[in-house]
Amino acid sequence: MSLLSIFGVLSGAIFAGTSLLYTTLGEVIHQRSGIVDLGLEGLLLVSAATGFAVTSVSGNPHLGVLAAMLTGGLFNMVFGYLVISRQANQLASGLAMMFFGFGLSALIGNAYVGAMINGLPRILLPGLSGLPLLWTSLFKFDILIYLAIPVAFLVWWLLFRTRWGLGLRAVGENTDAAFASGRNPRLIRYQALFFGGLLAGLGAAHLSIAYTMAWGEYMTGGRGFIAVALVIFSRWQPLQAIVGALLFSGAIAFQLVLQSIGVHISGFLLETIPYVVTILVLIAWGGNRKHSTPASLGRIYYGRE
Amino acid sequence: MIALRGITKSFPGVIANDRVDLDIYGGEVHALLGENGAGKSVLMKILYGFYHADAGQILLNGVPISIASPHDARNARIGMVFQELQLIPVFSVAENIALFLPDLKAVLNRKEIDRRIIEISERYNLKVDPHALVSQISIGEQQKVEILKLLLSDARLLILDEPTRVLAPHEVEALFRVLDNLRKDGYAIILITHKMKDVFECADRISVMRRGRVAGTMLRAEASEDKLVALMFEKALAELKINPKDGADKALEPLLELRGVETRGEGTGTSLKGINLKIYPGEIMGVAGVSGNGQKELCDVVLGMQLCTKGRKFLYGNDLTNHSIQTMRKNGVAFVPENPLSMAAVPFMTVLENMALTNTRRYARRGGFSMDWQAVKAAAEETRKRLGFAVNWYALPKSLSGGQLQRMVIVREMTHAPRLIVASYLTRGLDVQSTIGARQVLVQARESGAGVMLISEDLDELFTLSDRLIVLYGGEIVGEFKPEETDIYKVGHLMTGHEVQHAANS
């Protein structure tokens, strides 16, 4: 197993995992405020389609990224209206948003199937230009990839070092206590959904504008659900999500490496590992009262009597 | 500092506060004494903005203010520590306090927050580690955090609702010292309690509440146990005429026996210690005590819903320690709780369907494929007639009144000739007629040879119905007598923790 192939796997994991990381970070924010968002799949599709379309029309990938971000935030406002203002069941609403996303993205993207765009430009890490071509191609990353880890740190900082983050986490743990402290849980949840939607939109942007540079129906392939699993796996911690995203995305790339040393494990089975590990982890902390699920996750907030 | 004038508040069916006048002064600990249902909690919740008074005024330094929500209360520098602590377990102490700081900066300055916490905590001897997670510290320490929360958000009036209930004796000492220091610094403190010890060690001024009214206020110097108990419990015994009791036949085997039973309380629950009791056929054993002193745990142990960490439980002479509730039910143990909708009835099934729940096997036909509703109805009808109730079989519990629900549950529980009935606050919240009906059922059951464990906070009820009486305090039995041998004051003393020689155990 050559060094090249190891780095190959790493590079592949980074490319594939960036959109997953952004999406997961978004969902971490949602769930920290107590909302389960099963509609991520729909959000990703719509944002990806919009971003792609805008890029195609304007020729400017950065504009497309912005468009995708905003779309994500707005998409979640619809979701927010359902689960916050109308106090609807979060699971059902999430699935409804998923179907909405399936359809809306198909509409938006229909005209652009097969279109070619200028993807996000890839920049080489400074200082590596002396390496042979094979290597440099592995490490030419676009700006979203470079920003991914800093953004993860930003999310961590927001959640744990700011007043807003404290209030948001309180809403997710004990909504009544948050209310008793003079905060408005509904408003905070809307903010969480919007901000998380922006992040997930970024993830979608990376998928269609930088990674595949194409659009097809259902192109997200379940990433929305993978993100939900990843949130649990990373114990709702943004920093642990970085590792998780790499692991979850590296599975396929890893399969190729294994093959090259003669070990044949189906990619499918490798891909199940993250989920299985998540379940095992859940079992392991199950009896432990210190486990980190936000205590009010999934609960509808009815307001004070 | 704060004055309450003419505060009145009613809930459906009960007057919780009846023209209450109260004065709170700075630099004092004011104890609010009374048994359950006296109206103390409601009054304080009105002061804290959780409830709105129907009538009356709140005056702050002579000026009337309106408190419509906890927010207003906090602006008025009033803080309250509830019995159920409102902390977030996964947050650290500092984070919990920071959440409530009125002047928290947008970017948390953790060092600053820590510094402020340490400063105040050292001043009043409320030492806690700001970085510890709330889930890892003891209940006593959690209480300290709650108090710190109030102090750091600038409250000047602190209301503490039954704080000593969850504390160990040395923690109680520590708390009283803290309160003393706060008092010296000019804070006003209201201490809601039912324990005499709290009052005498801590309070400067005492107000006793009874049935929604202030029965009396006095300074500690003027107060004595007897005076206070008299104010708390002054009642003429009710006129309910009950059939003369024939003594329980002690020659028979006890129906239920608990020997040295101990349980472990969860969180803010109470642990039972060294429970020894026997219930004989044909007797009603009353369990007195302020709720929260182990009644729920006792009930659950008998029913088989809670495990004993020590001790043994015997039913009809058989050792059934830690057997499940199914076994208890099969052996004819019945359960009538307060508030049927929470623990005994399924709201969306008809009354008739609820009837069948306790014994579905008996009424199943064809291996469970159908239910013999005729039989259910017949059996329930028979019980209903015997008890003299009126029950609508096809109504849905969610639309019934408390009294009707209780009757429904009683009919169900009495249908299979239970030998032991566990009745837990069964008349709480009921109207007069339903109350009388329920009590008569218990008496009837006793006449027919069943045993009853009656847990109640209504001393009238206990004195008129019980053949024997025990008092629970702090998870232990602190007294056992026959009603004729004692009076309300003695029981009152025991309920509030005063040491009294109790009658020899049988």
Next chain:
Amino acid sequence: MPQIANTYRKILNNVVVRYLLLILLALFLFGLIVTIYGKDPFQALKDMFSFTLGSAYGFSEVIVTMIPILITALAVAIPWRVGLINIGGEGQLYIGAAFATWGALTFPNLPAWILLPLMMLLGMLGGALWAFIPGYLKAIGLVNETIVTLLLNSVGILVVGFLIFSFWHSVTDTNMTVIFVPAALLPTFFGTRIHLGLVIGLVLLALYWFVMKYTRWGLEMRAIGGNPQAARRNGIPFKGYLIIVMCIGGAIAGLAGMVMVSGFHHRLLYNVSQNAGFVGFLISWLAGAQPIGILVMSFVVAIIFTGGTLLQLTIALPYAVINILLAFTLFVVLSRQAFFERKKA
């Protein structure tokens, strides 16, 4: 008595009227989207309904679409009655389909009257096994079943992908198996594509209704769902029911999987469920887990999806767009949450 009849009539009118209004609202919103897209909304709606309800072929297609979602809705509804949230219908369906496929591929020479019931049993076994894990974990109080069933969905789908790719794929296609032998196919009716799965689904529905209403177990289940504390204090075996009912839900979803491979696709392929698991969840939720509601809602949703297939042909609307109509129907219902709060027991 006439009083009661009157109020019933009033409620009926109210309910029917509101349902109608809601459906109209959803259709209106859909029409709006179609218009924005540049097509004629009235034509679209007219096409949709004349096809699905107006032609025999269209109607039969609606029934075909209805079958799997009817069954998966039951797989969600039954655990719902004891308070369990089974959002793992997808995974259970896939595993059930895989078990049934194994049967079809391993025993191609058995006669249909043995093979088909065998496949049904296998399908149910697979689904039940897949649901046992979350059920058991929930009963011993370790993990919330919602999360586990959700995660196992993805695992189930991947496992099936693995089985197809590595073992079962046909020589010509790597992402599906060969077509099953005729003995392994559920018979169809009158030259349409409506297969025996319909009968299976209706029988299950009837059983569900009967069990919940008349039997002792239904009573105990409703008690657990209505007030778990009360059920426990009355001696109803709480944990046992949680596990068994969860397995039953899984078994039914697994049966849906068998029905899909045997009656619809005639083979095992990667997208065997077509999201039936999730749609079933939504249907059960919309119907408040009530039998009649499930029948009606699965029919309505089937109309939506079938109509979408047609619109793809007639006005070149991408099929996926029909999801929007489904979504709007859901939005409209979700926003009226308070009204649709049905009794559970």
